[in-house]
Amino acid sequence: MVPEIGNISLTLALVVSILLAVYPLWGAYRQHDTLMATARPLAIGLFFFTLISFVCLVYAFVTDDFSLAYVAQHSNSRLPLHYKVTAVWGGHEGSFLLWVLMLSIWTVAVALFSRGIPHAMVSRVLSVLGMVSVGFYLFMLLTSNPFDSMLPFFPVDGRDLNPLLQDFGMIIHPPMLYMGYVGFSVAFAFAISALLSGQLDSTWARWSRPWVIAAWSFLSVGIALGSWWAYYELGWGGWWFWDPVENASFMPWLAGTALMHSLAVTEKRKAFKSWTVLLAIAAFSLSLLGTFLVRSGVIVSVHSFASDPTRGLFILGILVILSGFGLLLYALRASQLKSPGRYQAFSREVLLMGNNVLLCAATLVVLLGTLLPLVHKELGLGSISVGAPFFNQMFTWLVVPFVLFLGLGPLTRWKQQHVAALRNQLLLAFGLSISAAFLVSMSYSQPSYMAALGLTMAFWILITSIQEVLQRIGAMQDNDSMLRRLRKLTPSHWGMVLGHLGFAVTLIGISLVSNYEVERDVRMAPGETVSLGGYEFTFRDVVKHQGPNYDADIGIFDVFRNGEKVVHLEPEKRMYTVQRMPMTEAGIHSTLTRDLFIAMGEPLENGAWAVRIYIKPFVIWIWCGAAIMALGGACSISDRRYRMAKLARLKQTFSHPQTTTQTGEQS
Template sequence: MITEVGHFSLVLALLMSILLAVYPMWGAARNDIRMMSLARPLAIAMLLFTLIAYASLTWAFINNDFSLSYVAQTSNSLLPVYYRITAVWGGHEGSFLLWITILALWTGAVALFSRPMPLQMVARVLAILGLVAVGFYLFILLASNPFERMLPFFPVDGRDLNPLLQDIGMIIHPPTLYMGYVGFSVAFAFAIAALISGKLDSTWARWSRPWTLAAWIFLTIGIALGSWWAYYELGWGGWWFWDPVENASFMPWLVGTGLLHSLAVTEKRKIFQSWTILLAIAAFSLSLLGTFLVRSGVLVSVHSFASDPTRGLFILGILIVTIGGSLLLYALKAPGLKGQGQYHAISREVLMMGNNVFLTAATMVVLLGTLLPLVHKELGLGSISIGAPFFDQMFTYLIVPFVFLLGVGPLSRWKKQSPAALKNQILLALGLSLSAGVLINQAYSTFSYLATLGSVLACWIFVTSVQEVVQRTGKAFNLNALTKLTRSHWGMIAGHVGFAVTLMGIALTSQYSVEKDVRMAAGESAELAGYQFVFKGVKPLNGPNYTGTSGHVDVFDKGQLVASLDAQKRFYTVQRSMMTEAAIDSGISRDLYVALGEQLDNGDWGLRLYVKPFVNWIWLGALIMALGGLLSATDKRYRLSKVALAKKSKQYTVSHTASSPEVLK
């Protein structure tokens, strides 16, 4: 009965989304306050019905209702309760229900936290979100229904959750990633609403920017969690391997980063409106493209969810309608968009636009490398592979000018910057960065030019960030001066420093990581990068739905015990699959990593040993970047009093619709 309630709630949510897509937009066109006022209650109703549907499916998993086809395919009675809850998004149908639930959450958040905004703008934004939701509610009800029954015959137990997903990383990674993916729908809705109204000014950018920051924060954390999960769960020691589905999340992040900077320029200088709108459309379009790639069956990946081409065609239709419609509107409206500000060829505006160009170029590289093999195969030209060397080489070319502009941009003035005024700062930063980068790499026995380049670039960002703070606070550099800097400013600094930390981690661990495959019996040892790995033997392992073997390894540094590691091989009895669970001792400057291989003859075991310097800086930098986004999103100019925002809202509405007798009633 509860699952039927969930199914019916999805139907009601679809109905609410249709009404939300039609009535507020119609009301905005007619300047009818009563119709526009329906936007918020309809958005909240859509959210409530979607939450009921999601809760119903969760109840079915917790109570092992294997009469539901989806539950039978992705769960098992031996599965721990916390994995049964997260198994809701362990397959295609449930993960898509999570997707539209998050879309409903974002829509509800806009409805609840946009009270001071002009009613006309809110109505259009929510209507566009409702229109996006219509397509996806139709998709889940017609092609991907998680509430389908297997009556009258159904299994007494389920096929179990994919062992790869039975991990804490998969508990938090998908919801966080989806919050970022879907969050760009809000930026998209603001952009389309602004295009329709024809009023693209600094006020629009100020409304849109906190929502864009929130989506970017979630996507940053989600990508970092996915990288961290791949690092410790897959057992091969890698943190990123340019998997097509990983690329699908990376592309909207690159464009979203450019969008944040472009919104800042539009808000501050009232220019680049056309470019900002295009980036907002591109960010959400790439999110939809990622959804298509994951669920269409065109990709083979540990992350992909579907192999049904019918589903892929449905999502492709949504993608074409969304992108095509928005670009058509953009083509009609963009020629009339003209910036109000003036700027010189050398200025902060131009430098920030330059970085946008490099971010866009990086996105095109990832898009080309991801889609070209698919297109090549579909055209009957055979299979080709574009792997990590291509991406690594192209990003090496792009990262140098990008990082240079990233450091110089904040030091520059708006409107016009004299190159001579920056000369001393640039030379000082360059000297310090080169010295620090070379010195850092002297700590390793082998010298790597790529690692040195990455270190120099990371140091460049850090030094120029310090210079920018000193420049802002003046010669009287003290605590009082620092406290006067806004949260948005500190957010920018944290974002740039976080990127520098990640870049340093990538450069050092990519070039200086060492590994060794060894054959060891109990009591034998192996040396790697100055560490002594001593294999103590194995013992049986029993879990709730698996059995296996645990191998114990002690690690010594100069005779001192520094780590005791237990690497596991697990056999999942229902799925009949073997999984490797690596053992890792993490530190700020290195990771010791052991993966247990197969048992060999004479009782020996194969082991893979790694020493990975500074690998944790990759994820530490992502967290610092996310913290920077949070600081910027909570800046006081986005937290104005309701009275102040209401005044701005009234001024916007009166200036834009004063000629309408309907609004002035």
Template sequence: MIAEYGHVALIIALCLSVAQAIVPMAGSFAGYRTWMRLGHSLALGQLVFVAISFACLTAAFLQDDFSLQYVANNSNTLLPTEFKISAVWGAHEGSLLLWALILAVWSAAVALFSGHLPLVLSSRVLSILGAISVGFGLFILLTSNPFARILPFSPTEGGDLNPLLQDFGLIVHPPMLYMGYVGFSVAFAFAVAALIGGQFDSAWARWARPWINSAWVFLTVGITLGSWWAYYELGWGGWWFWDPVENASLMPWLVGTALVHSISVTEKRGAFRSWTLLLAILAFSLSLLGTFLVRSGVLTSVHAFANDPERGIFILAFLGLVVGSSLLLFALRGPVVQRQQGDVEVVSYSGLSREMILLLNNVLLVSAMAMILIGTLYPLIADVLELGKISVGPPYFNFFFVPMTLGLMVAMGFAVFSRWKKTDALMLRQKGMVPFLISLGAALILPLFLAETISWESMSWEAYSITAAITLGASFWVVTMSIEDLWQKLDRGYSKRDSSKRGSSKRDSRLKNLTKLPGSYWGMQVAHIGIAVCALGVGLSSVYDVQKDVRMVPGDRVEVAGYEFTFDSLDFVQGPNFGASRGQISAYKNDRLVAVLYPEKRKYEARNQVMTEAALDAGLTRDLYVSLGEPLKGDAWAIRLHVKPFVRCIWLGGLMIGLGGLLSVMDKRYRRRRQSGAKLSAQSAAAEAVTQ
């Protein structure tokens, strides 16, 4: 019976979303404040009923209700409890219900925290979010109902959750990723509401910016978690494969990154209005495109959920409706918005200014997105047009993406010292001289040291050392420019004469300046340094990674990149729903034991599926990574041994990027919601003066 409660709750939530889509919007045009306020209550009510539906599905999993087809296909009595809960979103139907729940959470958050917004704007934003909820509610109920029964005879035992998904990564990665995906619907709703109302000024940008930054933070952390999960779970030792579904999450992140920068220009300078609107529409459209790619069956991927043309057609129609209508509205109303001046005068800017650097940032990020989009969709288009089976792999993506990333990192270094409207070229050269020399020294010297100490066994040391040099140079450039900018701001306003008059020390002056720096400045610095750390991990782990596939029997020893691996023993262990052959492999460095690793070859009992569970010894400067292959003749096993220098920097950098976005969201200027627009503008200008 609990499944029927969940089904009915989902139908009620759909009815509320229909009302949310219609009533507040109609009230905004008719001037009925009661109708407009009703949008807030409807959003909260929708969240309550979607949450009830989600809780009912979770209860069905915990109770092993195999009369539900979705539960029977993705769970069994042996599945551990934590994986029964995560199995709720482990396949197509449940993941869509999670999407609907998160969309309801974002809508409710807008309803709760939009008291400072004009009622007309907040009601239109909630109405647009309600319309999106209608689309996903219909999609779930008509094509992907997780409460469908198996009648009249239900199985006594279920199938099993995909062994790849029986991991902590499933618990944290999809919810975090969906929070980012769905969060861009708020940016989309703000953009469409601005186009409808014709009001798009700095106050609008200030209201929308925390929502955009929040969605971007969630998506950043979600992608980072997904990369980390693939690295240790798939057993290949890779962290990014340019898989079409991986690309589907990277594309909205790239556009979202451009949007984060573009809206800051709109807020502070009144420029980039059209850029900001278009990027907000594009970010959410790409999120929907990712949904289509994952669930339509048009591509093959370990990440894909469904293979159902009916579902694909529904999503494609919804995608076309959302993208087509929003772009048509942009074409009709965009010129009106562009002519509007708002509360900040739009000024011209020179070819060397912060505006121009951020414009270059937007162009590079959108170009990178377009390159990935072409590489992802071209094989599908070629197949449809019967041009043959075409595979677009890492060489294509790396050829275009790496130079664009380097260009972005060069621009990031200059961005911290640039000024609005016009920047002195001589000043930039002076500020960049010391960081340039440090970066050049790091690029020339450190690869020689790393090649000797980490992996002189690499296939082509000469070619790889160039890659390492470029990676180190670009990373040090971003970090040293950021440190120099921070140091300069801490020293601003101090002189020995002031010290003698006031009795203050240089240290006191620096601490005072430190407290004046706003959260958005700290967010920018942490995120930029995070990109440098991530790039360092990508470049050095690619250059100095050493892998060996070997045949070993217990007692054998193999040397890899200065480490000696000993195959000590092999045992059988019993898990909650699997049996596993577990190896014990000891790693030595200079005859000193540094790690004992336990890779496993698991066989899951429900469907007799075999999974490789790699073993890791993680460190900041290197990972030891061991996975069991197939058993060979006698007592021998195929074993893959990796030594991966600096690979942890990839995820450390990703978390730093997310932390930078979080610091920007927490900027106190955006927490003072009920102040007048003029006062907020004055505070924004004062804070910007500190960062200049």
């Protein structure tokens, strides 16, 4: 009975999404208040029916309802309860239901938290989100229904969840990643709504910007969690492999970063309108492209879903229709996207434009590197591989000017900046950056030029960010203390500072771990000791352990430094009994300055084991930097001026309805 309720709810959600796509948009076109008033209730209804469907699927997993094909394929009666819940999104059908649940959450969030935006604008935005939802609900019901039944014949027990996914990372990584992916649909909806209405002033950018920052923050956390998960779960000690699925999430992040900066210029200077609209379309289109790559079966990856290619064609069709519709509207409104005003060659606008160009170039590099092997093979030209060396080299050339502009941008003025006014600041920042990078590099026995370059860029961002804050509070015309002046800076400004600082922290982690990590593959028997990087790793013993659905060999290791015990680690080698699949669970000890990483390989003769040992300096800074960036995003969203601007705009709309466009340009 419960699966039937879930299936019916999915069907009702499709019906509601069709109504949401049609009625509010028609009402906005005809200025019909009653039709526009249906937008918010329909958005709430869409979320309600989708949530019911999702809860029904969770119930089916928890109660071991193997009459559902999806449950039978991805669960087992011996699977721990928390993994039964996360198994809901452990396969294609359930993860796509999670996807549309996230889409309905974003839709209802727009409906509930955009009451300061004019009614017609909200109606168009929700209607566009309804159009997007129609495609995805049709996709689920026609090709990927998680409630497909196996009655009257169904297995006594399930095939179990993929052992790779039986981990804490599976609980938090996909929801965060999907929230970021799907969140860019809101940016797309705002851009399409502005194009439909012709209201292409700075106000739609102000309304859209908090939603874009929220989506970007979720995606930043999702990517970081995926990197962290791969680092400790796969047992190979890597945090980024330029895997096609990793690239699929990285591309919309790059486009979203460019979109955030472009929205800031459009909001404050009424410039970059064309860039902003195109980037809003591109960020969402790249999210759809990532969905296609993961679910079409065209790529082979540990992260991808093995799926029918015909499903990929359906997603590709959605991508073509939505992106084509957006680009067509853009072409029709191109004449209205001219930016007023002029600015000099050295100004904040030009530096932000330069960073946008570099971010778009980086996106194209990742896109070409990901798709080229697929295209090459489909054309019958054979198989080629585009690996990490290509991406690393290309990104090195792109990130240097990007970081230069990133440090310069906040220090410069809008429209025009005299170089002489910044000369001393920039020389000081440059000198301190090189000096700090040199000192850190020299603390290692074998200095690396690439590490020094990365550290110089990171310290450049840190120092120029501090200079910008000091410059900002120094310009305040009051007698307050420095602490009071710091408190006067807006949350949006602190969000920018934290975002830049977080990127610098991540860059430090990448630079140091990529150039100074040490590793060793050894054969170890109980009682033996191996020295590496000033540490002694002693292999004590191996003990057997029986888990709920696996058997494990647990290695007992003690780590010493200068004769003193540092930590006790217990890496595992597991064999999952249902799928007969071995898994490595690394033993890791993390501090702010280094990770000790031990992974057990295969058993050898005479009780010995193949063991891999790493010492990874500052690797945790990679993920701490991402957390700081996301914190900066949360700080920006909390800025009260967005809510006040919406309220002021609403009052203007009701007070002077005939001058809506004019007041929007002036705000």
